[in-house]
Amino acid sequence: MQAPFEEIHQQYTPMIHHIIKTLNIHSDKELYFHEASVALWEATLTFKCHKGAFSSYAYSCMRGKVLNLLKKEIKRSSTEICTLSLPEQPIFLTNAMIEINIKNLTPKQKIWVIEYVINGKKLNEIAKENEVTVSAVKSWRKEAIKKLKKEMKY
Incomplete structure (x- = not known):
C-alpha cells in the first residue's frame, strides 16, 4: 500500500531543497519548490516499481520539471524589452x-x-x-x- 502524499512530500522535501540549491536558484524559491512538489506528485502517479528505485525516479522528475521552468523563465526574461520613454522633440530643418x-x-x-x-x-x-x-x-x-x-x- 502506498503512503499518503503528505508523508512522501515531507520525506522528499530535503531533496527538493537540494535540487534548488544545486541549480543555484536564489530568487522565487517558492515557485520552484512548488514546481518540484508538483513533479513529485506526478512521479508518485506514474512510477513503475519494476523499473527501478522511486527515489532516483522522483529526483529526475523533479529536477527536470524545475529545469524546464528555469529555462522558460530565462527565455521570458530575455525577451522582455525595456522601454525608455523619451519626450518627442520635433526636428526643425531649415x-x-x-x-x-x-x-x-x-x-x-x-x-x-x-x-x-x-x-x-x-x-x-x-x-x-x-x-x-x-x-x-x-x-x-x-x-x-x-x-x-x-x-x-x-
Whole structure:
C-alpha cells in the first residue's frame, strides 16, 4: 500500500531543497519548490516499481520539471524589452540645412528626400506624381540613403 502524499512530500522535501540549491536558484524559491512538489506528485502517479528505485525516479522528475521552468523563465526574461520613454522633440530643418545635405544627390534622389522625408508622402504617391514605378522610387531612396550616410561620416 502506498503512503499518503503528505508523508512522501515531507520525506522528499530535503531533496527538493537540494535540487534548488544545486541549480543555484536564489530568487522565487517558492515557485520552484512548488514546481518540484508538483513533479513529485506526478512521479508518485506514474512510477513503475519494476523499473527501478522511486527515489532516483522522483529526483529526475523533479529536477527536470524545475529545469524546464528555469529555462522558460530565462527565455521570458530575455525577451522582455525595456522601454525608455523619451519626450518627442520635433526636428526643425531649415531650407539651408536641407540644401547642404542634399546638394550631392541626383534630382530624382532629391525628389525622394523632399517628398518622402520632408513632406511625408508614400512611395506609391511619389511614383504616381513622377510617372515612374514604385521600384524606381525605391532605387532613388537606396542611393540617396547611401550618399547621405557617406556625407554624415565626414
